[in-house]
Amino acid sequence: MARVTLEHVTKRYEDVTAVDDVSLEIEDGEFVTFVGPSGCGKSTTMETVAGLTRPSDGRVYIGDDDVTTLAPKDRGVAMVFQNIALFPHMDVFENVSFGLRLRTCSDDEIRRRVEQAADIVQLEGLLDRMPSELSGGQRQRVAIARAIVRNPDVFLMDEPLANLDAKLRVHMRTELQRLHRELGTTIIYVTHDQAEAMTMSDRIAVLNEGRLQQIAPPLECYNRPANRFVAGFIGSPSMNFLQGELLADGIVTDNFRVDLDPGEIPSTAVGDAITLGIRPEDVHLVTAADDLPGATAPIDARTDVLEPMGDEVFVYLLLAEDAGRSMAEKPATAAGQLLMSVTPDTEIRADQDLEVVLDRSKLHLFDAKTGDALCHGVTDRSESEPGETTTAN
Numbered sequence: 001m002a003r004v005t006l007e008h009v010t011k012r013y014e015d016v017t018a019v020d021d022v023s024l025e026i027e028d029g030e031f032v033t034f035v036g037p038s039g040c041g042k043s044t045t046m047e048t049v050a051g052l053t054r055p056s057d058g059r060v061y062i063g064d065d066d067v068t069t070l071a072p073k074d075r076g077v078a079m080v081f082q083n084i085a086l087f088p089h090m091d092v093f094e095n096v097s098f099g100l101r102l103r104t105c106s107d108d109e110i111r112r113r114v115e116q117a118a119d120i121v122q123l124e125g126l127l128d129r130m131p132s133e134l135s136g137g138q139r140q141r142v143a144i145a146r147a148i149v150r151n152p153d154v155f156l157m158d159e160p161l162a163n164l165d166a167k168l169r170v171h172m173r174t175e176l177q178r179l180h181r182e183l184g185t186t187i188i189y190v191t192h193d194q195a196e197a198m199t200m201s202d203r204i205a206v207l208n209e210g211r212l213q214q215i216a217p218p219l220e221c222y223n224r225p226a227n228r229f230v231a232g233f234i235g236s237p238s239m240n241f242l243q244g245e246l247l248a249d250g251i252v253t254d255n256f257r258v259d260l261d262p263g264e265i266p267s268t269a270v271g272d273a274i275t276l277g278i279r280p281e282d283v284h285l286v287t288a289a290d291d292l293p294g295a296t297a298p299i300d301a302r303t304d305v306l307e308p309m310g311d312e313v314f315v316y317l318l319l320a321e322d323a324g325r326s327m328a329e330k331p332a333t334a335a336g337q338l339l340m341s342v343t344p345d346t347e348i349r350a351d352q353d354l355e356v357v358l359d360r361s362k363l364h365l366f367d368a369k370t371g372d373a374l375c376h377g378v379t380d381r382s383e384s385e386p387g388e389t390t391t392a393n
C-alpha cells in the first residue's frame, strides 16, 4: 500500500497540453477517481503514475520514492484497462498466473495466490475455463484477479467497466467497492461516468482541459462545487444555470428576483455579473413548498415537456421574461428555462401555468466571468426578521 503524490505534473504533446500543472496527494489506501469529459486528461494523468507516460514537467511519488522516470514494472503498480487483453489460448488459471510465472514463483505459491485472488473476485470453479467460455463480466474479473496476484502497492484502473452492459456495470461497481474494502489497497480509477465516480470513491478529482478543478469527497463536490464546471458535471440531470446581476439586496435575472440579506453582499460586488445555479431537485412547486424555510418568492412558469422516469418526473419549465408577468403575454421563445424534478404522484401536465420556488439554502452563486463559486446557499431578510415577506417585482 502506498501514498501517491503528483507535484505540478504537466504533459505537453506538440500542440496539446494534455495535463496542466496538476498537484494532488492520494492517501495510502484511498480510492480516488479521476473524472471529467472525454479528452480532459484523465488517462494521461494516470499514465504518469503508471510510468507509461513521462511528464514534461513535475514529479510523481509513490510512497516516499520519486518514480517520475522509473519503468512501470519497478513502480509496484498493477493496471486494469477497458480493453481486456486475455491470452485466448490460456485458461483462466494460466492467464491469472502469467505474471507470477515470469517472476519464477514456486508452483505452490502461484496456486495459493491465484486461488486467493479468484476467491476475492468470485471466479472459483472457473479456473480451467478458456476466455471464450466467459462472459464480459467474468473476463473483466480475470483481468482484476491478474492485477491482484501481483500484490501491488497501487491499483490503476482506466475505464475498466466501459465495455460492459449497464446492468453488469452497476454490479461490478459494488464488486470493486468490496474489493477495495477487502484489500485496502490504494486505487486510482479513471472514468468519464460521474455516477461511477460518485458511488465508489473516497474522493473524486474532477478534471477539465487538463486542469484539476476540485478534489474532494463526492458529496462535497455535489453540495459545494468549487466552480461552475464541477457544478454542471457532477449530478444528473445537470444543475440549472441562469445569468444574473448582484444588487445591493438581491439578485436579478431576466426571469425573477431573489432577495438577499444586504449584509451578505459586499458593496464592491454590487453590479457584478453572476451565474445562479440551482439543481432540479431544489426547484419546488409553490403548492409543495409550505414547509420549506427560506423559499424564494414565487416564480411564474409554464410546463413545457415532462419526462417520467419512474421514481421521479423531470419537468422542463419555461419562465416568463419578467417576473410577475403572465406567460400568455410572452412568446415561449423569449422565456428562460428551468428543469425541475418532482415525485411521480405530483399532479402536473404539459402546458400548465404554475408557480415554483427555489430553495435558497441550495442556491449556488458563481462569478460569471471566472466561473469560481462565490457561495453555496444564501439567506434573506425574511429569515432574520420573521414576518417580513419578500415579493417578486
Ligand code: ADP
Pocket: 013, 014, 016, 017, 018, 036, 037, 038, 039, 040, 041, 042, 043, 044, 045
Ligand atoms: P481522457 O482520458 O480524459 O479522455 P486523455 O488523457 O486521453 O484524455 O487525453 C488528453 C488530451 O491529450 C486529448 O486532447 C488527447 O487528444 C491528447 N493526447 C493524449 N495522448 C496523446 C498523444 N500520444 N499524442 C498527442 N496528443 C495526445
